Amino acid sequence: MAGPRVVIIGAGVVGAALADELSSRGWTEVTVVDQGPLPVTGGSSSHAPGLVFQTNPSKTMTELARYTVEKLSSLSVDGEPCFLQVGGLEVATTPERLAELHRRHGWVTAWGIEARLLGPDACVELHPLLDRRRVLGGLLIPTDGLAKAVLAVDAQLRAASGRGVRCLARHEVLDIRTETDEDGTDRVRAVVTDHGEIPADTVVCCAGIWGPKVARMAGMELPLTPLAHQLAWTGPVPVLAGQKQEAVRPILRHQDADLYYRDRHDRLGIGYYGHRPMPVSPDDIAPVDAAERMPSVLRFTEDDFADAWTETQALLPATREAKIEEGINGLFSFTTDGMPLLGESPDVKGFWVAEAVWVTHSAGVGRAMAEWLVDGHCSSFDLHECDVNRFEAHQLAPDYVLARGCRNFEEVYDIIHPLQPPGDLRPLRTSPFHARQRELNAYFLEASGWERPQWYSANEPLLARWDVPAPGDWAARMWSPVVGAEALATRESVAMYDMTALKRLEVTGRGAASFLQSMTTADVAKSVGSVTYSLMLDQDGGIRSDITVARLGRDRFQIGANGPLDLDWLTRHLPRDGSVSVRDITSGTCCIGLWGPKAREVLQPLADSDFSNRGLRYFRAKRAHIGSVPVTAMRLSYVGELGWELYTDADMGLKLWDTLWEAMRPYDGIAAGRGAFNSLRLEKGYRAFGTDMTYEHDPYEAGLAFAVKLDQGDFIGRAALEERMTAVRRRLTCLTIDDPRGVVMGKEPVYDGAACVGYVTSAAYGYTIGKGIAYAWLPIGAAAPGRTLQIGYFERRVPAVVSEEPLFDPSMSRLRG
Incomplete structure (x- = not known):
């Protein structure tokens, strides 16, 4: 099949990856447009330093990075590789950072990527430029490395072109043309460029730092801020003289000082996040032909880099014999919560975005978006943290977007506690209490x-x-x-x-009961006054949300939901005849x-x-x-x-x-x-969506089979669920911990002997039962009650016992009394 007519706006690493992935799945009626020349378009990809560190507290982001590493490692252009797998080394120069490296080792181990904690001597052996006296330890990820972003763009566009994809350079997008169907639905129809219109059934905005400008053409506000980030290159470093290969040492992060480093033959690249935030409006970015070097590159401000160079000379003494020869303030995309913006506009059907994606996650996002477009859902990655429709209205306010974007820039390398709230723009919303x-x-x-x-x-x-x-x-x-x-x-x-703070939605109309029956796994069309715990599923049977549905009238229901994505999901599936309405009643x-x-x-x-x-x-x-x-x-x-x-x-x-x-x-x-x-x-074993279970889990794995009523009729995901119910290989499992000081926080690895077999979701101390509690995803074989496992918690292994649930009031007598 050729597929629908797709126009991808932006030919950076994301647009190129998407074109490749879509065409490999048979969608070849694809056109990629960019205002710049190919493959050096002038966006962030064209100057990106290319460091790919896979470690991330988000399992999804780590998996997107892992796929990017795997794909780019397989690509080359005219014999030149697109990825140099030199490894990634993070070093600690303070006790606090050393403890943080243990926590980061836990994440990456839990997410299934090889990682090793190293002592100071081993760090210096891997990266001899380090000052042994400064280094307390390090974290090594052998599969990390350097992505050659421009080569990756070239390789993927060549592959896509070979399947029939059109790649149009120097086509500036001026507008997105839409039409309104008879049922009132706005749809994309064409992309208007300075060379004419390109008909389209689907438009995907991969415009990076220009994303908000392009999205506004379709009436969509993106919470994205371009910020300048300093990247400098030394002149020749004498101890590196004669280095023929571009990179032989691991890419290096010195997060205590907001710095990273990479080889370039006998020189070093130095990236710095410790300077003042330098936001730029997308509307103020120079046109391609008017920029000094390229639109995403601003003049280097030496004064902002002074502390970085002082610290570099202290950490890497050999650089004292070199000088900074060149530098840029390069623009990158930052969002209000540090996550990408993926998905379809809530108002214009067919207008999609894949924004705020760095090189690290680019190929993974290309695959995720291709699956989403072709199959109607993404099966390889859980994207709930990345969905562009996840935001509350106040999170789209320009002042909020700017302030939080700048804050996320400042905190890129900070040690962030899981409960740490934002430090600015508070209070925003307060209850009457x-x-x-x-x-x-x-x-x-x-x-x-x-x-x-x-x-x-x-x-x-x-x-x-x-x-x-x-x-x-x-x-x-x-x-x-x-x-x-x-x-x-x-x-x-x-x-x-x-x-x-619980999201409340009201569903009304003559078709409300039958609509909710089709959207949820339980029978919610019961008598007025009934309250039902139910799930909403994706097409593949994965859990999109757990909700309570209260029938307050014949045609009126109130839903206790998990956030804006539930409202978006329900709204997208409303019948077109106007028989059902959904509105958010939380604020009132x-x-x-x-x-x-x-x-x-x-x-x-x-x-x-x-x-x-x-x-x-x-x-x-x-x-x-x-x-x-x-x-x-x-x-x-x-x-x-x-x-x-x-x-x-x-x-x-x-x-x-x-x-x-x-x-x-x-x-x-x-x-x-x-x-x-x-x-x-947690003493009662109640699950929290987004923490204990997400799109990648089904009800049988999550211990929520009681919320599925297969005899209540058809609902989204039912067919897939019937196939999954007999193939449960893992379970959300209750663990208890005797040592109060061993209470964990979530996302820690769980070990069975030396092997990592799962990871913690939620955790707390159970004050009634006198034990720590941790819920974890484990394979069936490790989830037998009474079995002793260990949770990796910083440098410790905390003994934990698989326990029957619920831990408190299993007879439900207190609830029903």
Whole structure:
């Protein structure tokens, strides 16, 4: 098949990779356009230093990089290789960085890439220019190396051209022409260039630093900021005289000083992230023919590089005999969260983006996008962290995009704690309870822009009642023993939790019930008042989200969702006849979770209806008044205790808080934070989408088979799921840890003897059960209850035992009481 007419805008490493991957899958009606000459187009690919370090806290990003390494290693142009696999070495010059290298070793091992921790002598043996006195240790990835970006572009465009792909140089894109179908859908029809129109059924924007400018032509705002990054080259370094090969030493990162290094014969390239952020508007980038060297290259600002050169001479003493001969301030793309922007516009069908992708991940993204376009989904990579539709509205504001892009530039090489919130633009979103939470001295972290209490210092007196064990240093950051006291107080009496940050969607219309039946794995078309835990799946049976669906009226449902991607997924599948509407009601509403064995004693005297076990059963909902506050009460609990999620309009939220707070006082009730919530939910074995399971996992592997009702009719992913249900080879498994100081944080490798067999997803200390808890993906053979494994935690191996779940209240008597 020739496939639909596709126009790829941008012939850098991403556009070239996509053209190659699409054409290899049979789509050959493809045209690649670029405003510059080929293969040196003038974008970021044309000046990229080419260092490919695969290690990343994101499993997806590591896998995209691994595929890039594998593919580029197989490519050459006229006998010249596109990848020099010299290895990658990260060195530590401080104890904090040495500990971080152990953590990074855990990530890359968990993601299945060979890695070795080295002592100082071994580091110097690999890279003799290092000053042995400065180096405390290192991390070596033997398969890392140098990508020859321009050669990679050339090789992949040649391969694509050989299959019939057209490659058009010096074609500036002026507009994206769209039309509106009879059903009101806007679709791309053509790309308008300075050489005329190119008809298109699909347009993919791979324009890099020009991405926001091109996307605006299709009415789409991209949260992308081009920033200048300094790259300098030394003159000849005397000790390297006579080096014939371009690179013989590993690429080197000195992250303590925001520096990296690479060979170029007898010279060194030096990259620097420690200078001030230098953002550039895409609209201000020079045209191809007006730029001094190329549009993505700005003049080198020597003063900004002074500290980098001083530190380089200290780390690599041989450079003291050399000078900086040339340098550039090269433009690269940065996003608000440091991840790529992949996917289709929510408003214009057929307009896709593959943006904010560096050389490191380029071929992987090319493959991912080709699968997505040809098959309707990506089977090789979990792309939920990269989906361009993942952002809340405030995250697209120009001030936000600029500030967070600059912040991510500054933090490229920083040691980031998993709980560390952004340091600027706060607060952005506050629940109606925020004033009361501040009065209780809440310690706030951020969730989707919301200020969310992690614990309340006002609860410190509870510590006189319980001896809360302290975790190790890393887990003790952004932690307080109050977390444990709040968890235990919830189990003993009653607590209220701010659940406002939970995404809430309203689905209405005459076709709402049948629509949701087709989108979810459970039977949600039950009686009014029913609440159903269900999953949404992709076409291949992978989990796209777990949601709760409450039927609040014959044609009205409320969904407890995981974020903007759920709204996007549902919206894309709406029937075109207008029989169903979906809207986000999060900002206009709020929610308190009231949970604990005394919850009914607190709530019933306030209510105008029956909240007994008979009056409102488990997983049922109803409308009521709590004092003078109208609420929608749903009897469900993610902490494993009796209680309700109480929803009301935002303007009534503060009144609801005050009403419950006063009623809790005789029962020593408290407000509790997210730290306690996470501990309690893991004691019950409740999963969190995006952490415990993602697109790459199916319900049977994730322990969620109970949420699949194959007798409820057809739904997206059902056919694939029926094939997967008999082929389970791994499971999300509960592990317990006896040593409180061995509590881990997530993404650590799990070992069975010397072999890494899996990785941790969620972890916390279980204060009720008196053990650490870690959920991990393990092969079936390693997931037998009672088996002892080890979790790699920094330099330690922490013993952990496979345990039956749930760890708390397996009879569900507390929830159903």
